[in-house]
Amino acid sequence: MVTRVLPPAAIAVDLAIFTISSGTLSALVVQRANPPYAGNWALPGGLVEADEGLDQAAARELEEETGLHSARLHIAQLHSYGRPDRDPRGRIVSVAYVALVPDLPMPVAGGDAAAATWTPVGELLADPGSLAFDHHQILSDAVDYLQRCPVPKLTSFGARSSPRNSSTSGLSGGDLDGDHG
DSSP states (O other): OOOOOOOOOEEEEEEEEEEEETTEEEEEEEEEOSSSSTTSEEOSEEEOOTTOOHHHHHHHHHHHHHOOOGGGSOOEEEEEEOOTTSSTTSOEEEEEEEEEOTTOOOOOOOTTEEEEEEEEHHHHHHOTTSBSTTHHHHHHHHHHHHHHSOOTHHHHHTOOOBTTTTBSSOOOOOOSSSOOO
16 A cells, blocks of 8 residues: 655635625725735635634634624635645635625724725726735636525615626525525
């Protein structure tokens, strides 16, 4: 029997969190305080610690970097991102999460985030270099997901939005739990 040595890799979580504010779909972004990409905007997220699961890591990173609590959000896994060069620090596979909740409060930066804010999705998608790492791709995929998957929880809040153009028309009802098939 041959023993295989596993290559070093780390796991991260990234969160594409959306809200509707003044009729505009906005995404939660944080300004990175540390390298790589110090000073650049990114989706909230970070490395999964050795003693936690993916969902726990997503909740922890969201709260640490933005002050928002995941208990108020219906967060669903979106997709995994594993391109070998996605992070200059080494091989880091990210599991991305998505949530859409109208009228979320202003975030408060903390942890390794220098700032946190809501930014109109249209502005972020218009510039592929506006976000660190592969977060532009994650954001784009999350918007595509929202357009494909009906979101019934929005109807109870009375809001609808079209993520691509940041207007208030076009998103249909359903849920964000990944059971959209």
